[in-house]
Amino acid sequence: MPRTVISPLIARSWLLVPASKPELFEIAQESEADAIIIDIEDAVAAKDKAQARADTVEWLSTGHRAWVRINDAASEFWSTDLAELKDAPGLEGVMLAKTESASHVDDTADRLPEGMPILALVETARGVLHVERIASAPSTFRLAFGTGDFKRDTATGDDPIALAYARSQLVIASRAARLPAPIDGPTLSMGALADGTRLSKEMGMSGKLCLTHTQAATINAGLAPSAEDVAWAHGFVRAFEESGGKITDGSDLPRLARAQKIQTQARDFGIEADAAALGELNY
Template identity: 55%
Template sequence: MTIHAERRGVAAPPDLARSWLLVPATKPENFTPAAESGVDAVILDLEDAVSPPAKPAARDRVVEWLGRGGSAWVRINDATTPYWADDLAALSAAPGLAGVMLAKTESGNQADATADRLPEGTRILALIESAMGLEAAPEIARADGVFRLAFGSGDFRRDTGMSDDPMAMAYPRSRLVVASRAARLAGPIDGPTISTNETVLQRDSALTASMGLTGKLCMHPDQALAVNRALSPSQDDINWAREVIAELGEDGERVRDGSDLPRLAKAKKVAELARAFGLD
């Protein structure tokens, strides 16, 4: 796993985190390098990345690393499998657990049951990967412990037969954005780009931003730079925000009419993100 110094920077808080790196739990040698790679958040994957016979050993490695000072999110197995309860039992006392990603979430009850088995306040990323999960997205977004929604786009396409064409994926992405906003959650996290082609990654990350999603799953730390750039305010955005705030006042004391208020609100949001990402 190659670490690039230029990709280090201010780590965004979880509610604003842009790049979410999935790391197979079968590769403990990559846990620490991933955490130091400059991505906003690391997810140690106990689900799709681990075959059933290897799950107990992989789970033990994750718990051991979290107990030795490591900190990360963990993708646990879905609630319909026997591995779900074992994952939660093992992780409930792990000191470095940042939160869990619940695979294949399909109901608010599954999220509630997950929260009940974890220490109070543990954050849950609900991964939506099926038509059933998408239909239940508003209910899931309001469930106890759910912190953000994430889009398992590959499994969703397999479940529905949809293609990866942006038009085909517009509805599920939009539904997750609206469900998140209605539940007062941070913006959802988009599915990963499998291709290592930089042009494709930049295109996909720009699409993520245009649809209103504010994070993106990554398969490799080298993807973080493009993802973080696409999901952050540009320098032009930051300059515009400064000018608007200077013109209208931080508290709106120079607002002239109703049309100025939305402009000021957007400018203050851009300025807030710039500060959070260390871009100001």
């Protein structure tokens, strides 16, 4: 079955697909990933970029749609990427690798059709340092965190606390610029994926990159409200309405806002309330 269409504003799983392996494009499209990103940057060796780019343009010109991760603005490949991709009818947007300034976003937008969304991938110390300006650039659609390259750039370790500051900077910058919550980097191990996704959500991120289609379902579940959460939200809103909207204490309005947000997410992601939980909860 084709994947469910989810708005990129709220997309949870962002599947990176190597452009050098076009045989994976169809598998990605049929997967549970909320969004597909064909990767012509890190996933493709320099000698293979021309062919990978051509295969990507062909795919996007034959009734298919996807995002594309392009090479960074300082790269010799950046201008060619944009020149060849800009007229591809299925291009949903671009992910700009190693974004380090607002000008990188602005210069990229100047070479794309007006309104084309740009995911600014922040993956260096300079990028984190300038993330507020990057988030505020007019063409920045959403921020993403390139954890692997950031760790290499800063010699940061694998302990989650080592990346907490950088993740928080992306979350704060996104909120201040009225962007959707950012997209976290991938978790390489399938065994650690549930915990990695839980960490992303705890840090305030609402999306996560993945490197294989088999990770999409776990990410989608981890970054969406549970059936129990949905049951609680429906019950709270119903009880609030039945009381005539009476405020009993200072926690009612925050709880109502949380319940309404969960209801919206449930509709967007097609999540049903847990019937047993709905019947058992006391409101």
